[in-house]
Amino acid sequence: MKLVSLSWSHRARASAAREALAGVPVPRVLAELKARGISEAAALSTCNRFEVYVAGRADQDLAATKLVAILEDLAGCSVGEHAEVREDADAISHLFAVASGLDSLVVGETEILGQVKTGYEGAKAAGMTGKRLNVLFQRALFVGKKVRTETALGAGAASVPSVAVQLAETIFGRLEGKSALILGAGAMAELAAKHLARRGVSKLSVANRTWERAYALAARYQGEAVRWEDFPAELERADVVIASTGSPSAVLTRAVVEEAVRRRGGRSLFLIDIAMPRDIEESVHEIGGVYLYRLEDLEAIVAKNMASRMVAVAAARRVVDEKAAEFGEWARSLSTGKELSFKHSENA
Amino acid sequence: MAQSLLSWGAFLLYTAACAAAFFYLFSKSERARRTMLSLLGAGLCLHLAAFAVRLAAFWAFPENRWFLPVNSFFGALSYMALALSTAFFFIEARKRLGILGAFILPMAAASLGLAVLKADAAVSPLSPELRSYWLNLHPMVLMTAYAAFANAFGVGVALLVQERQVKSRKPSELCYRLPSLDELDSLNGRIIAATLPLLVVGLAMGAVWAYETWGRAWSWDPKETMALITAAFYAEFLWLRYVSGKRGRTPVYVSMIGFACMLATFFGAELSAGRHDFLGGK
Numbered sequence: 022m023k024l025v026s027l028s029w030s031h032r033a034r035a036s037a038a039r040e041a042l043a044g045v046p047v048p049r050v051l052a053e054l055k056a057r058g059i060s061e062a063a064a065l066s067t068c069n070r071f072e073v074y075v076a077g078r079a080d081q082d083l084a085a086t087k088l089v090a091i092l093e094d095l096a097g098c099s100v101g102e103h104a105e106v107r108e109d110a111d112a113i114s115h116l117f118a119v120a121s122g123l124d125s126l127v128v129g130e131t132e133i134l135g136q137v138k139t140g141y142e143g144a145k146a147a148g149m150t151g152k153r154l155n156v157l158f159q160r161a162l163f164v165g166k167k168v169r170t171e172t173a174l175g176a177g178a179a180s181v182p183s184v185a186v187q188l189a190e191t192i193f194g195r196l197e198g199k200s201a202l203i204l205g206a207g208a209m210a211e212l213a214a215k216h217l218a219r220r221g222v223s224k225l226s227v228a229n230r231t232w233e234r235a236y237a238l239a240a241r242y243q244g245e246a247v248r249w250e251d252f253p254a255e256l257e258r259a260d261v262v263i264a265s266t267g268s269p270s271a272v273l274t275r276a277v278v279e280e281a282v283r284r285r286g287g288r289s290l291f292l293i294d295i296a297m298p299r300d301i302e303e304s305v306h307e308i309g310g311v312y313l314y315r316l317e318d319l320e321a322i323v324a325k326n327m328a329s330r331m332v333a334v335a336a337a338r339r340v341v342d343e344k345a346a347e348f349g350e351w352a353r354s355l356s357t358g359k360e361l362s363f364k365h366s367e368n369a
Numbered sequence: 370m371a372q373s374l375l376s377w378g379a380f381l382l383y384t385a386a387c388a389a390a391f392f393y394l395f396s397k398s399e400r401a402r403r404t405m406l407s408l409l410g411a412g413l414c415l416h417l418a419a420f421a422v423r424l425a426a427f428w429a430f431p432e433n434r435w436f437l438p439v440n441s442f443f444g445a446l447s448y449m450a451l452a453l454s455t456a457f458f459f460i461e462a463r464k465r466l467g468i469l470g471a472f473i474l475p476m477a478a479a480s481l482g483l484a485v486l487k488a489d490a491a492v493s494p495l496s497p498e499l500r501s502y503w504l505n506l507h508p509m510v511l512m513t514a515y516a517a518f519a520n521a522f523g524v525g526v527a528l529l530v531q532e533r534q535v536k537s538r539k540p541s542e543l544c545y546r547l548p549s550l551d552e553l554d555s556l557n558g559r560i561i562a563a564t565l566p567l568l569v570v571g572l573a574m575g576a577v578w579a580y581e582t583w584g585r586a587w588s589w590d591p592k593e594t595m596a597l598i599t600a601a602f603y604a605e606f607l608w609l610r611y612v613s614g615k616r617g618r619t620p621v622y623v624s625m626i627g628f629a630c631m632l633a634t635f636f637g638a639e640l641s642a643g644r645h646d647f648l649g650g651k
Contacts, residue, residue: 321538
């Protein structure tokens with residue numbers, strides 16, 4: 022079996038080629054490859070990579086230059102210069118590494134596995150997969166899952182907002198039915214609102230010194246604007262508070278928080294301070310049931326999680342290499358007429 | 370002999386379930402969780418069989434017929450271990466809170482272990498004053514309450530561990546494995562809220578029984594006094610948590626003092642010379 026892969030990823034310094042290719046719909050790419058006599062091909066298009074996998078019989082002519090020419094026609098510009106070309110064993114282990122998240126910008130991220138699946142399903146729907154690519158992509162998805170369950174490559178949240186959400190879940194369990202209060206209406210506040218809204222927080226309130234800006238931000242996320250002088254009352258109802266005002270002194274003082282806690286009937290309160298200088302007095306963390314995290318605390322957790330992902334890279338590599346070698350043997354066995362089979366239990 | 374073997378078997382299975390529970394706490398292995406539950410289930414079966422054999426031996430004395438064999442330390446400890454593991458099996462494990470096994474099962478294993486290692490398993494005829502239907506009610510209700518409090522104590526320990534993790538601002542992997550603070554808090558609170566009335570009812574039954582037998586409902590013997598203090602601490606917990614709305618560690622500490630008093634109530638019998646000294650086998 023012959024396998025060729027071309028990829029343009031976040032590794033390349035220039036992104037012009039990747040962007041041009043990303044603009045071409047995947048079905049069009051597949052249709053064009055088919056029209057030019059290629060029988061098995063799949064394309065993977067995400068926001069930071071564009072890859073094409075082409076497979077055929079061992080004696081087939083699948084020159085990379087020919088594939089690049091086809092893609093250049095589609096993209097309408099020169100893309101060959103920045104392409105990473107891989108063949109056979111290299112292409113196999115590359116796809117397995119991609120599916121595992123080893124090649125991702127944020128190592129171990131899990132979205133890529135779904136994207137590989139989408140790419141494979143697209144190719145299958147276009148009638149561009151035969152035995153070779155079917156088995157290759159099914160194995161890639163299998164390896165991606167195996168790496169995630171057997172190694173710590175995907176462990177721990179990898180960004181400040183996702184760490185904040187994870188902590189909120191550690192305190193409250195599910196976030197549905199919880200309410201959030203955002204103090205400030207700047208860019209950071211907006212980012213926080215976006216993440217909370219996406220995670221199913223059911224009520225979002227925004228308080229800002231300038232009412233109009235609070236109103237505008239609240240409107241964008243189906244929230245409710247609160248007058249600045251009313252936010253201490255809102256504190257009684259909120260479960261998560263994110264503070265990012267430009268105030269030179271703390272807006273949430275210990276006295277204000279203590280007063281709110283008295284009226285909360287023992288519900289936990291999760292405070293996140295991402296303002297500089299600080300918006301929330303440090304000593305509120307000492308109050309029972311109140312948990313204050315500052316930006317640097319969240320960043321430290323991200324750094325720790327990323328460090329443990331890096332430790333897991335070697336273990337993930339071993340899984341990828343082992344499975345790639347196994348697939349290589351299977352691929353060679355196709356031309357000998359004595360086809361090997363993968364261990365049955367593993368395919369389940 | 371059969372009872373001793375069955376009890377030993379149950380004890381060993383509970384201990385193995387504890388080991389699996391700890392492995393599950395620190396690993397992500399779903400298999401460890403299933404192993405824990407299978408071992409616990411098998412332990413429960415052996416334990417029930419041991420109880421049946423004990424009951425048969427106990428009822429071999431005609432005067433003991435229809436009474437439950439809880440008039441000795443062995444019987445009481447064994448019953449509490451059974452109640453505690455059953456409660457875990459039906460409360461936590463069913464709500465996918467099997468991770469709490471590491472906090473609760475060791476107490477069940479310890480209780481049964483104490484019975485098989487330290488207590489006398491022999492059965493004897495009941496003394497005439499114990500031959501009352503109250504014997505099937507008063508101690509049973511109280512010991513069920515004790516087992517439920519032990520369950521709440523395990524949940525409370527998990528709650529304190531989780532609280533410390535979140536307060537530290539440096540949560541470890543364990544933090545994401547344990548149930549959320551709110552879940553642990555509500556479980557702890559609900560178990561105690563449901564159990565305190567049971568404790569009070571059990572005490573009232575004792576008072577009625579004492580009145581029927583000795584003509585005096587309450588005599589301030591050490592066990593009675595300690596039981597009252599236990600109830601007071603648990604009531605204080607409920608008041609702190611639900612009336613004055615306190616969160617954090619203080620209410621949990623109060624409930625734990627309640628648990629310590631409960632242990633003193635139960636084991637204190639051996640030291641006391643009051644009306645409850647039959648438990649010591651005297």
